[in-house]
Amino acid sequence: MIKRQKNTDFIHFLESELNLSTTDISVALRHPELENAPLPMLLWEYGLVNIEQLERIFDWLENQISC
Secondary structure, three states: OHHHHHHHHHHHHHHHHOOOOHHHHHHHHOOHHHOOOOHHHHHHHOOOOOHHHHHHHHHHHHHHHHO
16 A cells, blocks of 8 residues: 555656656556566656656655655
C-alpha cells in the first residue's frame, strides 16, 4: 500500500509540477520491452521531459527517500 501511495504521489508530481499529461506518462509506461527501465529515464528517452526536468524528478525522488 505504501508503494501505491508513493506511485500516486509521483504521478501527481509529474502532472502538477512538470505539467505532463496522463497521456504523456502512459506513453512511457506502454512499452513492454522497457518494463524494467525507470520511469524518469523513459520520460527523458521519449522526449517528454528535458534534462532540467529530469534533474527535478531525481531531486523529488531523492527527497521522498529521505522522508
